[in-house]
Amino acid sequence: MKVRIHVSLKPGVLDPQGRAVHHALEGLGYDGVKDVRIGRQVEMDVADDTGDAALDEMCRRLLANTVIEDYRIEKVGVA
Amino acid sequence: MKVRIHVSLKPGVLDPQGRAVHHALEGLGYDGVKDVRIGRQVEMDVADDTGDAALDEMCRRLLANTVIEDYRIEKVGVA
Numbered sequence: 001m002k003v004r005i006h007v008s009l010k011p012g013v014l015d016p017q018g019r020a021v022h023h024a025l026e027g028l029g030y031d032g033v034k035d036v037r038i039g040r041q042v043e044m045d046v047a048d049d050t051g052d053a054a055l056d057e058m059c060r061r062l063l064a065n066t067v068i069e070d071y072r073i074e075k076v077g078v079a
Numbered sequence: 080m081k082v083r084i085h086v087s088l089k090p091g092v093l094d095p096q097g098r099a100v101h102h103a104l105e106g107l108g109y110d111g112v113k114d115v116r117i118g119r120q121v122e123m124d125v126a127d128d129t130g131d132a133a134l135d136e137m138c139r140r141l142l143a144n145t146v147i148e149d150y151r152i153e154k155v156g157v158a
Contacts, residue, residue: 032129045114046112062100
């Protein structure tokens, strides 16, 4: 089973990497960009019998820092 | 308009970060994980009149390294 986990900074948490990218885009002449936030994406191939609880636990224990980050689990399909 | 850009390593490109996460998950006792790949996610708030060509150009010029990375542009909706 393919699982995609999207980890993004919580709203309000400063994102210096996003600001740098925003600044760089402006420098390249893209004026229409209002905001940029950078996140992480973890693509995993897990055993088909992996439950939602186990995936959630992986996120909380290792993949995301829940103090400053949100995560979203997306099941891409059985592969 | 909210746009989400998913940047991931091309298949075959070595992903040491993914291997480290995989190893760490195994160390925590999650045996069902077969593969882990780490990617990047760029969430942008852009002007509504930003065209697909401009978004594609941003990816090619700055957001992704097309030599080793693939990208996918997802429009999340007008915000």
